[in-house]
Amino acid sequence: MMQQTPADSPTFSPLYRQIKGLILQALENREWGPGEVIPSEIELASRFNVSQGTVRKAIDEMAAENLLVRRQGKGTFVASHSDPRAFYRFLRLVPIAGGSEQARSVPLECWRAKAGPEAGRVLGIKAGDPIIIVRRLLEFSNKPVVVDEIYLPGEIFAGLTLEVLKESQVSLYSLFEAKFGVRMIRAEERLRAIAADRTSAELLHVPEGSPLLSVERTSFTYGDRPVEWRRGLYSTETHCYLNELS
C-alpha cells in the first residue's frame, strides 16, 4: 500500500492524484520519451503498490489532458507533436470556404537578441537574458495567411538557426520536441483586431492598414513553465479562427 495523506490534512489529495504526480514526474525526468510506450497499468500498479484501477484513473486524467495517449491492445504512449494527429493541435485556422488544404511553414529569419522587460516577464527569464527570435510565414495553397514572430529563451533553444528551421518539414513543436527536448503541453492565446503595419501588409499581400487578427500565444511545458511567446498576424480574408465552446 502506498502512503495516503490523512484526510484532515490541508495537503490531502486522493491516491490516484499522487500516482498522477509520480507519472508526471517520470515524464519530466524523460524516463519515457515522446511517442514511447509507458509500462502497462499492471506494471505501474505494482511499481506504486496500488491497484490497477487507481493507476487507471490517474492515466485517465492525463489522457484527458493530452499528456498520454491510450491505444487499446497496444499500450499507453507519451503524447508527441510528431504524431500526425497532433501536428495542428494548436492551430485553429480553417478555410472559410470549407475543405482543408495543407499548411506550409516558411521560415524567414532567425536572430539572437536580449530579452526586453515584456518578453522576460512572459517567458519567466530576466530582462537582458539571451533570446532567439524567429519570423516565419504560414501558407495555405501557397498563399501567405499568417506571419508569426516567435520569441524563445536562448538558453533552451541554443543551436536553433534558420537552416535548422528550413530543414525540418514538420511542425515547429515537433522540431522543438525532437531537437531540444521541450514538449509544449498547453497554451494561452489572446486575440485582438489590429491594423496591418507596412511590413506585415507586404508579407501577407494585403493593403497597409487593413484589419488583421493578432494572436498572442504563450506556450507552457511541464510544470506550467512558459517556454515560447509568439505573436501571429492572421489575414482573415480566406481563413478564420475556429473555436469550440463547451
Place this chain on the structure above:
Amino acid sequence: MMQQTPADSPTFSPLYRQIKGLILQALENREWGPGEVIPSEIELASRFNVSQGTVRKAIDEMAAENLLVRRQGKGTFVASHSDPRAFYRFLRLVPIAGGSEQARSVPLECWRAKAGPEAGRVLGIKAGDPIIIVRRLLEFSNKPVVVDEIYLPGEIFAGLTLEVLKESQVSLYSLFEAKFGVRMIRAEERLRAIAADRTSAELLHVPEGSPLLSVERTSFTYGDRPVEWRRGLYSTETHCYLNELS
C-alpha cells in the same frame, strides 16, 4: 441486467454509454429541469438495472461535458445558465489591463423578420420562416465593448420582446432557459478581423474603419440542434479574446 448489444454488432456501445443516452433522453424530456437534482447514483442504478459504477461512469462523462454538475454530499444537478458560475461560460472577453469588471448587457432593439438563406441554413429552418433579431451592447465599466446581433428561430422564441430582454438582469442564456425552455450546451465561434462600419463604429465609440474582432457564434442545444446564431463585433482596445489551448 440491462440489454447489452453484442460485441460484433456495428452499433456496439458500452453499457455506460447507453445509460448516458437514457439520462440524456430524460434531460431532453425535461424529466428534471435546469438546476434541479437528479436521482442519486444508487437510484439510477436500480432504475436501469446496472451497477452504481456504470451509472457513475455515464455521469462522469456528462459532467465533463457540462451537462451535469456533481456536488459531493448533496447530489448531482442539471447544469443551468442561471448558476452564477455559468453566467459567462461562453464569454471569452477579458480586460487587457487585468482585473475583472462586471459586464452589463444593454438591449437596443428586437424585431421580427423572415429568415434569409444563410440564417435559415445556419439555424436549420427554411428560408422565409419567421426569425427574431436582437441587437444589444455589452458594456464594461459603462463603456461599450461589444455590439451583438442575435438571430433566433421565431417559433421557439415567440413572445420575446425588447421589454422582456430589459427586465431580465441576468445572462441571455439564463433567460432563454427560464422563459423558453431552451438550454444551450455547446457553441462554435468563427473569428475574423474586419473594419468597423458606420453604425457599429458609433455604437462602440470608435472611428469608422478601425479594426474590430468579428465573432460569429452558432449555439446548439440537446441533439446538436442549432438554436441561435449571433455575430458580435468586439472593440479590442481595452479587452481581448482569451482562449485556452490544450
Place this chain on the structure above:
DNA sequence: GAGTGGTCTAGACCACTGC
C-alpha cells in the same frame, strides 16, 4: 495465445452536507 487497454460488478470505506 499472450498481453494490452476497456468494461462491469460488488463491496468497503472516506468526505461532505444537512437535518
Place this chain on the structure above:
DNA sequence: CAGTGGTCTAGACCACTCG
C-alpha cells in the same frame, strides 16, 4: 445521524493487437 458523491480494491470478462 442518514444520504450523497468520491476513492480504492479485487476479480471477471471483453476487445484489440501482434507475433
